[in-house]
Amino acid sequence: MTFNYFDHDLSDLHQKLLNHELTAQELTQATLDNITASDGDVQAFLGTNGPEALQQAQELDQKGDFSNPLAGIPMGLKDNLSTKGLETRGASKILAGFKPVYDATVVQKLQAAGAISVGKLNMDEFAMGGSTENSAYQKTTNAWDHTKVPGGSSGGSAAAVAAGQIPYALGSDTGGSIRQPAAFNGIVGLKPTYGRVSRFGLFAMASSLDQIGPLTRTVKDNALVLNAIAGFDKMDSTSVKSEVPDFTAQLNQGIKGMRIAVPKEYFEEGIDPKVAQQVKSAIEQLRELGATVDEVSLPHTRYGVAAYYIIMSSEASSNLQRYDGIRYGFRAPEAKSLEEVYVQTRSQGFGDEVKRRIMLGTFSLSAGAYDAFFKKAAQVRTLIVEDFNKVFNDYDLIVGPTAPTTAYGLGEEINDPKAMYLADALTIPVNLAGLPGLSINAGFVDGLPVGLQLIGKPFDEATIYQAAQAFEDATRWFEKRPAVAEKY
Structure with a gap:
């Protein structure tokens, strides 16, 4: 059996399972077949767990309980989410063969909802990168053009959804790693408010910035997945006790009278003119739908990238100390002393980008540099938060481009870290402020998707x-399909 996810959203799949028009086993097998057919081009999956997924589907069919909107529907997980007994490497050589002994909280929540995980998705090593070219195992390609990057670090998650391999996936977002690949692949990607979704079981890169979120083809699908994974978790000290509403409840209320702010800084130097024009057309569409749209200023946006890379790398250098070749994962086989175990394991096990960030972070936290770098970056972070607060005193949403360009070519920026870092200039401030942000397809430039970013109050x-x-x-951009869809 073949199954085309471009013809069905989660609500439709849920109804088919309820009506016994489709079984969970049939859907799971068709999904695994779709992955086999298309992943040679996309290379989104680091591995699938077909036997376990089919066993779970069989048990669901026997119970016959498909009351949850996600029950019986396959999905994928970014490779930095802990899955009990299933190899989870963070796309790093240093964790080769590592099988966690527990599930991440989001994985537990999805399992409780009856969702079926069919595999782990490629990413930049330990989520460090913006193109998924930093994976130790393979290079994922863009669903629309296999010569282009899928974005990162959740590039595998975004490409798999955009290519129709799975209806949704989970990713993580530290500085734009859900929203930017969502933009590059023309899908919907949400970074929830910091503390909205438990981080327990997520391989930590920067603990004050990381958030887990869903990537889907449609807005409603995204809201349904957030319904399942949001909520307080006592296992996560940064989890917030905030009421979790039904995120689908307001979907059809329209935006007449909504107040929308457009920061002028989001259209300054560095934004591709064609991308800027497409996003401005999308903003005009919001105005035509009844929203009030005004230009505003977020003056400290320009310092976001510099502040972020100091804070992020400092936290990463601390978090990655645990990978030492002693407790789990890769160990350098030729090491003859304890010092050699540490040095050679980390030298051989980590990729260049991970090493670069560890060194930057260690330097930023050193006694001679702390005040000049880390402390100052933290102060800039506070100014960025204050900028957002001032705008949200008068507006409901902030909108602008998700990324300054469309997807660039494989290999174009991998050897230019500065250029890749600057590509996150529009998404980074949202993480620094702990705000929710979503990217949605705003149309196409030269055949590649453009992302519109919507930023909300906490x-x-x-x-x-x-x-x-x-x-x-109003736009129905999600109905347009990439060429890889023809494989089904």
Whole structure:
């Protein structure tokens, strides 16, 4: 059996399972077949767990309980989410063969909902990168053009959804790693408010910035997945006790009277003119749908990249101390002393980008540099938070481009870290401020998708979804399909 996910959203699949028009086993097998057919081109999956997924599907069919909207529907997980007994490497050589002894909280929540994980998705090593070219294992390609990058670090998650291999996936976002690949692949990607979704079981890169979120083809699908994974978790000290609403409740309320701010800094030097024009057309569409749109200023945006890379790399250098060749994962076989175990294991096990960030972070935290770098970056972070707060005193949402360009070519920026870092200039401030942000397809430039970013107040994902749904209904960009869809 073949199954085309471009013809069905989660609600449709749920109804088919409820009506016994489709079994979970049939859907799971068809999904695994789709992955086999297309992943030679996309290379989104680091591995699938077909036997376990089919066993779970069989048990669901026997129970016959498909009351949860996600029950019986396959999905994929970024390779930095802990999965009990299933190899989880963070796309790094240093964790080759590592099988966690517990599931991440989000994985537990999805399992409780009856969702079926069919495999682990490629990413930049330990989520460090913006193109998924830093994986130790393979290079994922863009669903629309296999000569282009899928974005990163959740590039495998985004490409798999955009290519129709799976209806949704989970990714993680530290500085734009859900939203930027969502933009490059023309799908919907949400970074929830910091603390909205438990980080327990996520391989930590920068603990004050990381968030787990869903990547889907449609806005409603995204809201349904957030319904399942959001909520307080006592296992995560940064988890917030905030009410979790039904994120689908406001979807059809329209945006008449909504107040939208457009920062002028989001259209300054560095933005591709064609991308800027497409995003401005999308913003005009929001105005036509009844929103009030005004230009505003977020003056400290220009310092976001510099502050972020100091804070992120400092936290990463601390978090990655645990990978030492002693407790788990790769160990350098030729090491003859304890010092050699540490040095050679980390030298051989980590890729260049990971080493680069560890060194930058270690330097930023050193006694001679702390005040000049880390402390100053933390102060800039506070100024960025204050900028957002001032705008949100008068507006419901902030919108602009997700990324300054469309997807660039494989190999184009991998040897230019500075250029790759600057590509996150529009997404980074959202992480520094702990705000929710969503990317939705705003159309196409030269055959490649362009992302529109919607930024909301803390814990107000519902308003973001409301505006995104109105835009999606008016434009229907999600109906356009990449060439890889023809493989089904």
